[in-house]
Amino acid sequence: MTTPSDDDLIHELRAGNTDSLGILVARWEGPLFRFVYRLLDRKDDARDVCQETFLRILRKSDRFREGARFSTWMYQIALNLCRDHLRRRRRWGAIIEEKIESTRETRGASTSVVLDPGAELASRERGAAVARALAEIPPEQREVLVLKEFEGLKFREIAEILGCPESTVKSRMYYGLAGLKGALERQGIDRA
Amino acid sequence: MSCMEWKEILVARVCGEIDDEESDRLSRHLSVCEECARAIGDLATTREVLRASAPDVPAAPRVVLLKPAPSRLAFLGIAAGLAAVGVLSGIGLAWSWQAREELARIVSTGEVRPAPVVEAVSREEMETWLDTRLARFQAESDLTSPPARRQGPGARPLSKPEVEALLTRMERRIDRDRVADLDYLLKEVAAAEARTGLQLGETRNALRVLALASDPRISEQ
Numbered sequence: 001m002t003t004p005s006d007d008d009l010i011h012e013l014r015a016g017n018t019d020s021l022g023i024l025v026a027r028w029e030g031p032l033f034r035f036v037y038r039l040l041d042r043k044d045d046a047r048d049v050c051q052e053t054f055l056r057i058l059r060k061s062d063r064f065r066e067g068a069r070f071s072t073w074m075y076q077i078a079l080n081l082c083r084d085h086l087r088r089r090r091r092w093g094a095i096i097e098e099k100i101e102s103t104r105e106t107r108g109a110s111t112s113v114v115l116d117p118g119a120e121l122a123s124r125e126r127g128a129a130v131a132r133a134l135a136e137i138p139p140e141q142r143e144v145l146v147l148k149e150f151e152g153l154k155f156r157e158i159a160e161i162l163g164c165p166e167s168t169v170k171s172r173m174y175y176g177l178a179g180l181k182g183a184l185e186r187q188g189i190d191r192a
Numbered sequence: 193m194s195c196m197e198w199k200e201i202l203v204a205r206v207c208g209e210i211d212d213e214e215s216d217r218l219s220r221h222l223s224v225c226e227e228c229a230r231a232i233g234d235l236a237t238t239r240e241v242l243r244a245s246a247p248d249v250p251a252a253p254r255v256v257l258l259k260p261a262p263s264r265l266a267f268l269g270i271a272a273g274l275a276a277v278g279v280l281s282g283i284g285l286a287w288s289w290q291a292r293e294e295l296a297r298i299v300s301t302g303e304v305r306p307a308p309v310v311e312a313v314s315r316e317e318m319e320t321w322l323d324t325r326l327a328r329f330q331a332e333s334d335l336t337s338p339p340a341r342r343q344g345p346g347a348r349p350l351s352k353p354e355v356e357a358l359l360t361r362m363e364r365r366i367d368r369d370r371v372a373d374l375d376y377l378l379k380e381v382a383a384a385e386a387r388t389g390l391q392l393g394e395t396r397n398a399l400r401v402l403a404l405a406s407d408p409r410i411s412e413q
Binding site for chain 2 (some may be wrong): 029030032033034037038050113123124126127128129130131134145148149150154155167170171173174177178180181184189
């Protein structure tokens with residue numbers, strides 16, 4: 001028995017077979033969660049966005065264009081939900097950050113990681129430092145870096161998801177890497 | 193071509209998505225341009241650091257598809273109009289029939305301004321919040337005068353501008369209270385995150401945690 005392709009499954013879904021969505025979910029929930037988590041950096045928020053993404057796929061399966069790739073459509077939906085989430089977070093985020101900072105200062109904890117230049121970092125600390133550096137670059141550049149370096153997509157596929165020309169994707173990649181270099185240096189990381 | 197115009201080709205080379213012809217052109221340029229030679233080195237190094245030190249991602253939770261939530265009360269402004277009708281009838285003002293008709297017309301024609309969608313609150317929570325606000329308005333409203341003052345042959349019915357001004361004051365008070373409540377709620381979420389080490393976020397889960405936290409029978413553990 002051959003494994004149904006994403007196209008087969010989406011056709012089944014459009015025909016009313018909701019079981020096919022279960023197969024799509026099982027196949028894509030991991031990659032989708034990793035993608036969304038890298039943009040939102042919060043597990044609960046990422047879970048909410050993933051659930052909402054699959055709900056929208058279920059409700060709007062009739063809008064899926066023939067010949068399009070399912071993963072591209074899924075990433076587009078998830079990306080729009082992430083952007084909405086980040087917009088809301090930016091609107092109220094200053095209040096939360098202020099509260100967390102004041103609470104940590106009260107407890108005497110440091111909020112920054114002090115690194116000796118050239119010191120060996122534990123893998124987890126290094127990953128956290130890279131995450132902090134990624135958070136410093138503009139969202140549109142971060143999206144491209146995440147899709148290219150962590151999801152392994154081609155520039156053409158990223159351009160399709162973002163709805164912009166390939167040249168724009170490459171430009172954002174260039175400036176994103178340049179900005180990330182500066183942010184990594186501020187975290188004390190200058191080589192792999 | 194200026195060096196800035198080479199940036200897309202530099203990125204294509206670093207990411208391995210460049211055709212042979214373009215790659216040859218770039219190689220000739222790099223042999224004479226120190227700036228681009230340095231830039232391509234920086235791009236490659238940064239990319240290497242990023243790929244080698246990918247931030248940890250927690251295990252993906254199983255996606256459970258729930259039924260879509262019931263429609264939420266999206267327009268606080270309409271709720272403000274309903275609240276205004278509720279308050280005014282609740283404190284038993286003796287309005288003239290003409291004033292009542294004017295109020296109904298203002299509410300039904302949508303002159304009450306809709307508020308932005310509040311997405312983190314369910315319908316039940318919003319209705320509870322509205323009941324609390326109504327009770328507060330009844331306690332604080334300028335119109336909570338003894339009914340005797342408004343009754344009797346000498347009582348003057350409210351004019352349309354007076355009704356509109358009243359609704360506008362109530363809307364502004366509701367908006368101020370709503371902003372203050374949301375501000376308070378988010379600060380409570382932040383405090384809970386700092387205290388428990390959990391990342392609650394602006395989700396329904398955050399509201400559930402807060403509801404549990406307010407119950408004295410339930411410990412933080």
